[in-house]
Amino acid sequence: MTHFTDLVDGYRRFRTADYRRQHERWAQLAEGQSPKVMVIACSDSRVEPAQIFDTLPGEIFVVRNVANLVPPFENDGGRHGVSAALEFAVTKLNVEEIVVMGHGMCGGAHAALTEMFHDSPPGEGGFVHAWVSLLDEARERVKAKCGDGPGAAREMELETVRTSIANLRTFPFIPEREGAGRLTIHGAYFAISEGVLHLMDESGEFAPA
Amino acid sequence: MTHFTDLVDGYRRFRTADYRRQHERWAQLAEGQSPKVMVIACSDSRVEPAQIFDTLPGEIFVVRNVANLVPPFENDGGRHGVSAALEFAVTKLNVEEIVVMGHGMCGGAHAALTEMFHDSPPGEGGFVHAWVSLLDEARERVKAKCGDGPGAAREMELETVRTSIANLRTFPFIPEREGAGRLTIHGAYFAISEGVLHLMDESGEFAPA
């Protein structure tokens, strides 16, 4: 089992190997970041974008939360973490692509599908319940399509991607840039059980990469 | 420059190398995750926890947002992404350690210090401004200590860690577990320019690992 002391050991390896060997890259990164891709992924410990996409430091700007969710645009003066990251990546860093990646065995999608934390107070599931309420409409679609059948879990996981992409487009600066050909949005899904990445096509269907 | 097609290339490398070689690990991960450490880090493309800590899939549950911020506990029924992730990691996955990692050259900390997006509407900096308002009190402390001096930027970056840790402790389930010896909180700071990780001690001061 990995604890914080192992992370510090890991840092020492990073420091004597990757950091030292990519010294020029890091010297450049120290002057500023200019990633071209933003990735929105789940906090799940198994779906690390840098590992699944084998990227280097500086290549992807990353948001991670439960179920890789993007809430819709809300102009209410409130604190919106994903909106802030999105605004920064798209309008300040000028990323050219956004990838929303869902994954198999997603605890957040499971909670949305089963409403298992329906009556839980904050601190016992209530925060998760409120957060995944972003998937309420998606759950209705999944139930209509799959009932309680075996395909419902995966369908719900795919819906996290479709929902986040739909919500992305409620931010005015997104369709504006998509229309001008300056921004492209991609949907992806990592099926943990088989280790296979699926890509979403324009109709919202997923197929192995 | 890295684009989405490069990420798909990277996935193919992952698939034929890491995934295949760690087949047994992935078979185990397919049955469920059980990370012992949660990491809260910035979305910045240069501070990938899995790279800096050289971890494997399954080892760290990760939240990433602008300036690695944790808002305080709010029992208002609203959608709180970080709170949901925290609740899930601590009360459902039973992580034993939480690491908050700040970093040098942080755009979010810079925005908090300079209030550069003070008048910006949502979509032009307004979301970032609202989000980093979590650092308003910290900014006052930084100004009192450093004025407009050269140390203010780093001090503000260190304050992102201290503020998030203070806010973590407003969630009732956190001090409860800390008191019972079941949870430990760590502060860390990655100085990009020198590539050095700093660790926070109990008094809130940082020193190289």
Next chain:
Amino acid sequence: MTHFTDLVDGYRRFRTADYRRQHERWAQLAEGQSPKVMVIACSDSRVEPAQIFDTLPGEIFVVRNVANLVPPFENDGGRHGVSAALEFAVTKLNVEEIVVMGHGMCGGAHAALTEMFHDSPPGEGGFVHAWVSLLDEARERVKAKCGDGPGAAREMELETVRTSIANLRTFPFIPEREGAGRLTIHGAYFAISEGVLHLMDESGEFAPA
């Protein structure tokens, strides 16, 4: 510049990362090796087979000498290092494939082509001269084909592969196993300047992989 202390540092990284993470693999390797492929490559620091072929411990049995040369079968009771390795890999470990890999900018091939150490005593080039005399016939072919033209160096490098493969077949146990379909021989060439691997076809010609 890398010195022995850096190698010991590297071992410590190996020990805390690769070795620990591949614990089960190493437990298995501790019971015996069973590589299916033997690789004969040059000692040149730039053509590490494990790096170019991205292999794991236990996968390839490796001989490395100047210019990746295999001397012909000699039944004279003398000490023959390559013959010993070949005998061990093919008749004891039962490898199923042998790869001879040449490379660009090969100092040994250059010495063979130019006969630059023709008059050098042992210790000043004489050992290299004697060793690459295995390429004397090859040099005649190269000179006949390319003269002193610009293609001669690469042709000589390709000849190191063809010569070694021809010599492999003077060992009775090699064609015997090839005939029975139990052993396959491959020729390869790594063009350092372009970083491209070339594979040899049955007629002895090379093309990018």
Next chain:
Amino acid sequence: MTHFTDLVDGYRRFRTADYRRQHERWAQLAEGQSPKVMVIACSDSRVEPAQIFDTLPGEIFVVRNVANLVPPFENDGGRHGVSAALEFAVTKLNVEEIVVMGHGMCGGAHAALTEMFHDSPPGEGGFVHAWVSLLDEARERVKAKCGDGPGAAREMELETVRTSIANLRTFPFIPEREGAGRLTIHGAYFAISEGVLHLMDESGEFAPA
């Protein structure tokens, strides 16, 4: 099981990742090699120096043969592969350090200790027998010290390092450079069963690094 097709897959990974990412390093390597360390190791598939020492392309000049043996200096005009590599590395490339690395479970050391191929013709063990006759004197020392006891195998493996180092010093250009402080020789031993590297001290004894 790994076959040649897997090696070509591995090359494609190398090509799209390591080679591309270390483009500047390779551009420099394309102008010439200048390793500071020569490593003499066994052909055994489990003791890849680049993996155990976590080195990069260009860092180590490598000879690999059965039991990491260096024959003594012989001025007989014959073809001596190790002598050629040694001469090239020391007198042409001017390496500053030589590492001889033995290892546990060494088939060559085992053959030397047991004389198991004593009556085998070439192609059935005879080549190995002749090659490891370099260890005949070492075997006498091992038998005197350990008899047929359980420590004999490891003692024989350590003797491969001591014998090779003694033979290195029969090449006039070696002690000459050692005396002038321009060359240092190191003995090492990788204990496969425990994954531990041992370093040899000046008295020829080994201890964990």
